[in-house]
Amino acid sequence: MKKVIYALILPLVVVSGIVFANREIKNETSKKSTAKPLSADERKAALKQWEATPDGINFKKWEASPAGKKVYGAEAKIWAQVNASANMEAVVTSLSLPPGSRLGFGVMVKINDEDYILAFGSEESNEFEQLHSLKVNDKIIIKSHSVSHAPKYSYPIVSGDYVERDGKIIYKRAPRKGGC
Numbered sequence: 246m247k248k249v250i251y252a253l254i255l256p257l258v259v260v261s262g263i264v265f266a267n268r269e270i271k272n273e274t275s276k277k278s279t280a281k282p283l284s285a286d287e288r289k290a291a292l293k294q295w296e297a298t299p300d301g302i303n304f305k306k307w308e309a310s311p312a313g314k315k316v317y318g319a320e321a322k323i324w325a326q327v328n329a330s331a332n333m334e335a336v337v338t339s340l341s342l343p344p345g346s347r348l349g350f351g352v353m354v355k356i357n358d359e360d361y362i363l364a365f366g367s368e369e370s371n372e373f374e375q376l377h378s379l380k381v382n383d384k385i386i387i388k389s390h391s392v393s394h395a396p397k398y399s400y401p402i403v404s405g406d407y408v409e410r411d412g413k414i415i416y417k418r419a420p421r422k423g424g425c
Contacts, residue, residue, distance in 0.1 A: 303396065304396055307396035312399055313394075313396070315399075316394045316398075316399065316400065316401050317394070319359040319360075319361065319400070319401045320392050320394060320401045322356075322357050322359055323356055323357065323359075323361075323392060323401075323403070324392065327389050327390070327391065327392050327403070330388050330389070330390060330406075331388070332386045332387075332388060332409075333356050333386070333387050333388070333389070334356070334384065334385075334386060335354040335355060335356045335361075335363070335384070335385050335386075335387050336354060336355045336382060336383070336384055336385075337352055337353070337354055337379050337380065337381055337382065337383045337385065338353045338354060338355050338360060338381065338382075339352065339353035339381065340352055340353075340379065340380075340381060341353075342362060342364075343362070343398060343399070343400075345397075346362070346397075346398065348362065348364040348366075348402065349364060349365060349366045349367040349368055350364075350365045350366065350367070350368040350373050350376070351363055351364035351365055351405070352376075352379060353400070354385070354387070354403075356387075356403075359401075360400050361392075361400055361401050361402070361403045362398060362400045362401070362402045362403065363387065363403050363405050364402050364403070364404060364405060365404075365405045365416070365418075372416075372419070373416065375415040375416060376408065376415060376416050378415070379410070379415075383410060384410070385408055385409060385410045385415075386407075386408070386409040386410075387403070387405060387406075387407060387408050387409075388406050388407035389403045389404050389405060389406050389407075390404060390406055391403075391404045392404070405418070406418045
């Protein structure tokens with residue numbers, strides 16, 4: 246009788262030991278994969294370190310150049326509208342982006358007498374189908390959540406979230422899945 250009990254308990258103990266050990270390994274890997282956000286001092290130190298690299302030096306030179314100042318000035322003109330996600334009137338000036346750009350699909354627009362790149366992202370599906378109907382000199386209403394810059398481009402980059410032409414919505418960015 247004792248042999249039968251031991252024969253039943255021994256595999257149970259072995260299996261539960263393996264399961265418990267496997268659980269501990271999974272907990273250790275999950276703790277390692279989550280990185281803590283950097284503190285303000287750590288971010289400043291990382292920025293200072295990057296500014297000392299050749300890329301950082303070139304970026305600082307670009308910021309101080311007339312081209313960099315022009316881009317920052319154009320950004321400042323629309324910053325309030327972008328922060329408020331307000332309507333901005335624009336005129337399409339070109340249906341193609343500057344040569345060598347890697348921003349995905351986009352067009353060149355003029356807002357408040359300044360040129361901007363209106364970028365929508367990579368064209369993986371036919372979500373930009375109606376945007377292909379735009380023509381040069383079309384007047385459009387756009388909304389954006391961000392404006393950025395890069396030394397590679399002579400224009401600020403406006404992220405297109407919403408485009409309206411003649412009172413009809415021709416593009417509206419789909420909300421991100423699983424986000425806020």
